[in-house]
Amino acid sequence: MKVSNYIKNICVGVWHLGQGMYVTMLNFCRPKVTRQYPENRGEREYGARFRALLTMPHDAENRHRCIACGLCMNSCPNGTIRVIGRTETDPATGKPKKVLDRHLYNLGSCIFCGLCVAACPTGAIRFTNEFEHAVFTRERLLLQLNRPGSSQAPAPAPKPASPAREGAQAPGTATVTKTE
Numbered sequence: 001m002k003v004s005n006y007i008k009n010i011c012v013g014v015w016h017l018g019q020g021m022y023v024t025m026l027n028f029c030r031p032k033v034t035r036q037y038p039e040n041r042g043e044r045e046y047g048a049r050f051r052a053l054l055t056m057p058h059d060a061e062n063r064h065r066c067i068a069c070g071l072c073m074n075s076c077p078n079g080t081i082r083v084i085g086r087t088e089t090d091p092a093t094g095k096p097k098k099v100l101d102r103h104l105y106n107l108g109s110c111i112f113c114g115l116c117v118a119a120c121p122t123g124a125i126r127f128t129n130e131f132e133h134a135v136f137t138r139e140r141l142l143l144q145l146n147r148p149g150s151s152q153a154p155a156p157a158p159k160p161a162s163p164a165r166e167g168a169q170a171p172g173t174a175t176v177t178k179t180e
Contacts, residue, residue, distance in 0.1 A: 051112040052131035054081075054105050056124055056145035063153040064146055066124035068100040072116035080110045100146055107133055108141035 046052075058064050068085030082104040090097040103125075117126055125145065135141060 046129050046131075050129050050131075051114055051127040053107070053128050053133070054110065054116070054125055054143075054145065055128050056103060057126065058147055058150055059153065062147055062150045064100075064124055064150055065122040065153050066100045066103060066146065067122055067152060068098040069121065071119040071121065072125060075115045075119035077113065077115065078109055078111060080106045081116055100152065103145040105143045105145050106141060107143055108138055 056064050056066060066083075068083055070083045070085075073079075073081045073083045082102075083100065084102040084104070085098045085100050087096050088099050089095070112127070114127065133141070
């Protein structure tokens, strides 16, 4: 009985080896789809959700939307982001307001999880598809996301209320007239 199990196991092993060799030979005979990376850099195709480099977009007037709240820094699991801000008095309202001094990002320790982008309440940071990060020193992996001299984008002005017409009533309300 032990000899029959031994022969059976050998046959099963040869069968599985044949299946693996069949798949290998199929892939060996297919045409190759190797892309020549350094020569053909413009032919990159990545998904829309590919995360490669954290950036802070600025408009033409060098303004960004970061309010220095620090939520991105607190949500980062390994301390890749550091937000350095200060408190200033807003001249229009006279209230204290946080202002961003520096938004530091350590690309070398980032795990590209996207928690910082999800936590940002203003959408001030986002990932791009730029993936080439080869440098010779670690200091080049420390990036400052806000540009020097940049400022926070002003809040949008509130829309003026539409003027009410004389004698107009709100929709869905009825006018009650008292008659005697």
